[in-house]
Amino acid sequence: MIRILIFLLVVFLLGLGFAWLADRPGDMVITLDGYQYRVTLMVAAVGVVAVVAAVMILWWLIKSIWNSPYTISRYFRVRQRDRGYQALSTGMIAAGAGDAALARKKNKEAAKLIRSDQEPLILLLDAQASLLEGDHDGARQKFEAMLDDPETRLLGLRGLYLEAERLGDSAAARHYAGRAIDLAPQLGWAADSTLEEKTARGDWDGAIKIIDAQKATRQIERDQANRKRAVLLTAKAQALFETGFAAAKTAALEANRLQPHFVPAAVAAAKALFRGDDTRKGAKILEAAWRANPHPDVADLYVHARHGDAVNDRLARAKRLQSIKQNHPESSLAVARAALDAGDFALARKEAESAIRMQPREGAWLLLADIEEADTGDVGKVRQLLGKAVRAPRDPAWVADGIESETWAPISPVTGHLDAFEWRIPVERLGRVIEDVPDETPVLAAPAPAVAEEPVEVAAPEPVAEPAPAVVQALPEPANDYKPASPVVEPKVAVTAELIEADHASEEPVGQAVVIAPPLPDDPGVDPDAPAKAPRRFGLF
Template structure:
């Protein structure tokens, strides 16, 4: 609007200036003497200006005629396109000027101006594969979805721009949330250009979202052949697809194929925790206990995860707590400095009711790595050693506000998941979950043995007899010489964590303590 007004004002200003110029020339006194071929011509100033303009016009016409004559001679000599090129040269120049203006406007963020210039270029150039593309992009930038959709559809009619049209429509459907149509368009775009990286990634994400594992494998193989995916990343994602397919096979009851997929996933990515757990259980079912133990130790060296310890415990589920402690020693030597290792060792001793040993195993983990699980373990140790209820509740009160520890977190959007999944439930990113600690909290559950619940919250008061309710607290076990028993008073002096005095109400009911049953199952 402002530009149109500016052009009108400029035109009016030029007309006024021209009128003033003519009036000035008429009012100027004097004459111009021109001598040509022995003849003298006396001309007024206005006539001189008119003659100069007429001469310039005559020269321009002369050059045009000369160009037309040259084109005619080339046509006579056999160049069939000479005359057409002569007449189209001016049209092309105007078309390319409009095309350049459209590109500049689009880069400047003037989407509507870019679309108008693109349509002008189309009138001059008659090249819809170029100008329609600019109209589509400019319309998308201006928010004119319907106009952009029509432009993308027009591009489907040309071989050179069919892929661009399919890709544009696919992106529109993704923005609208129509993933079913977007999937079909992505498959069409992939068929047209299998090496296009964006199309590969989009199709892989959509296929993984729909659990089309075979289709995702084909795309993954195409990415590897195209050189757009490193070999190690390919093996990791192929393992994820195999594991996801194996889970579906197990759900359908096809254990034979599922076990083959599980073992393949573990072979491709030994550090993938869910694959290692399922592979170990498959070896256990087959009686291959040594292989199961090796699989779990290899995975634990990369990611100390409680599920690995749970699977290692299932190798001999009937063993005594003392025998289990002994059998777990080689397993604990893998990543010995990890907080998970210390907490696992403490759980083993708690299951054996060796509370001083659990304290030694846990060490200062509750201080160097305070999490819900480590602080709850300290509460269990204090209860087992006969500490007062206030001391135990003090530890549990700290556990309520402590970090949840490592969890399955999406690297793409930061969503916390209770279990590992091949696709994030929030952003639908493929293979984005990582076992790590969330810095700013987040939802999730602490991984803690269910056998430790009585140690943490005591016997439930629901449905038990009065005699059981009135039963005195167990006497503290006799401490060894290395860790002499502490009285309640000395413990309170040495440990300032006890924040609740005797007789005061706890911060939360005992049955709401953060002692969710975990996966270690010691």
């Protein structure tokens, strides 16, 4: 577009010049060898322009003839290169599709048309074809050859890293990732692998440098970088708390500044401040964390902030936490534990029952059992509460990749990923919880001969969730010499619909129908000489 505008501008200026000469007539006289040549200015201008144009055309012809060998060779070279790139493109597509034969064929064709030192993709296609053919040793050799060229060094390290991961050689994989991260800190795969390696060795400062490099290159967002940095600083504070308290305190405070609501960071910072007798600042940190995320670790550290406090003082601190986060099970449990230590069993029972109403889980029932044992010592009541605790949902815990831990850890013990632990309820086991268990084994005795005037009352079956089918077994007729002394009063039992239909369908009793159920431990069975009892209602399940 710019060239067209320039051409139009030149034509416009030439036209303007010729128009100016046409409006101003004049002659141009040239004296040469005694002769005078007179022409008008217009003719002279046209002649000059024609001469300049002729010179330019002549120069172009001479230059074209002079450069014709190079032009012809360049034409064939470009044509050959285009064919090579077409073969290379087809080969890369075939390698991506898994066509090893076509990838190898196009690789050989591209290698003939293009030199590998001019196009590194030929080396990559050759290595990919070897991988598709199953020649992993040859592929590794090609990746190692790429390390000699600075342009393909990262490509070779990536290939060797993937091969080491395939073979399960974590040490070699992390070695190649470390070399790659030294050359290019912006590589995500190398940074992640090196980060896992440094965190596994406890090199928290080295891991923090990697996070800072990823943040500087905009590889991760600012919030994500702050989160990972807080996790690493918390792990560093926990590791140096006994050996280097000053560095641990600095790391813990910085982690809490980056993530104020991160419970492990808040606990680490508060511990460091409490050790330095700065109880007020540590309590503020815990209160801020409790307000955002009530956690039992925060409550326990807050209540026991000062070791010399009396039990009533700890109870007052627990009530302070409850006022910050009201109507929450963790608040009620914190007050219940403090009240139990203080001997205020009424308040402890009240708060534990309140926590159960809000969230009936295992820890609340166990705490209520401890309160009952300390207050009344009623063994039966304690056992009842323990039984409810067994059937209640589990308490939240630190979980990472299906592994449950009592304490927080910076990395997963399974995959080694950073910040994998989260506070949640562990996965429950499959199964149906049975709330009520019968105290006795129900037995349906044989019906007496049809001499009783009152029919036996059959209770409707109680609604239960998916009851197991009752096993009905027909027993032979009793011996003729056996006669019951008196009519047996049958208990009211819950029977299945099939048994009722069979009873109504038959006019005469065919035999004794007995429901077989697993006997309770140490069950002596039914005493035939025992006196008849009042009718009772039993449940099959």
